[in-house]
Amino acid sequence: xxxxxxxxxxxxxxxxxxxxxxxxxxxxxxxxxxxxxxxxxxxxxxxxxxxxxxxxxxxxxxxxxxxxxxxxxxxxxxxxxxxxxxxxxxxxxxxxxxxxxxxxxxxxxxx
Amino acid sequence: xxxxxxxxxxxxxxxxxxxxxxxxxxxxxxxxxxxxxxxxxxxxxxxxxxxxxxxxxxxxxxxxxxxxxxxxxxxxxxxxxxxxxxxxxxxxxxxxxxxxxxxxxxxxxxxxxx
Numbered sequence: 694x695x696x697x698x699x700x701x702x703x704x705x706x707x708x709x710x711x712x713x714x715x716x717x718x719x720x721x722x723x724x725x726x727x728x729x730x731x732x733x734x735x736x737x738x739x740x741x742x743x744x745x746x747x748x749x750x751x752x753x754x755x756x757x758x759x760x761x762x763x764x765x766x767x768x769x770x771x772x773x774x775x776x777x778x779x780x781x782x783x784x785x786x787x788x789x790x791x792x793x794x795x796x797x798x799x800x801x802x803x804x
Numbered sequence: 805x806x807x808x809x810x811x812x813x814x815x816x817x818x819x820x821x822x823x824x825x826x827x828x829x830x831x832x833x834x835x836x837x838x839x840x841x842x843x844x845x846x847x848x849x850x851x852x853x854x855x856x857x858x859x860x861x862x863x864x865x866x867x868x869x870x871x872x873x874x875x876x877x878x879x880x881x882x883x884x885x886x887x888x889x890x891x892x893x894x895x896x897x898x899x900x901x902x903x904x905x906x907x908x909x910x911x912x913x914x915x916x917x918x
Contacts, residue, residue: 725903736808736895736909737847744904782847786903791837791860796846 695720699783699795706773706802714768714798716757716783724787726750726759726766731780731797740768740781773802810896810910817917822884825913828877829898837907838871838881839895847895853879886917 700715725744729737741750746761755770783795809828837852851861856873873879897907
């Protein structure tokens, strides 16, 4: 079945460092891919998405490219801020099935 | 739009009591999902509805849990009787028809069973 694997955390970075959170997926067809962010005490919020191969999703300085050849959707940001500290979830959706989420990666950014 | 609205935000109850969590999805969204989040098990899908009909309840942990969606604008998740191991954050999410649409999550209900 469909599944998502993302890098284990926690990840700790200094402010202005480059961020990469790896995500790979397994799917039977052509899924849509998502990144969600969860700030402390809140629900998950959609950060960005890509619906077909080679699409790049971007939002708030974050970006991820849908790579069908490597079945990956890695999240990147060129310069993280303390306010980016949160848990990040990679997710996959195909057809009318429920979305499959990764385990989440906790990011802490230190000043 | 006000987003997905969950109530209450926090619930503390004694073991054995009945607990009812409520959710109002975004108008026009065809799907509604109930999730549970804990440190140990992460995010778990409990049940989801399409057009008010339960589609998959295989994630409901046991018969103590039940969920209903009497109309397109309201759903409940009930635990009876509650146990300490049910302590978690429960999220409701809704989505339009189609895989291209992401979920919109509510702010969650933090349940503590003592």
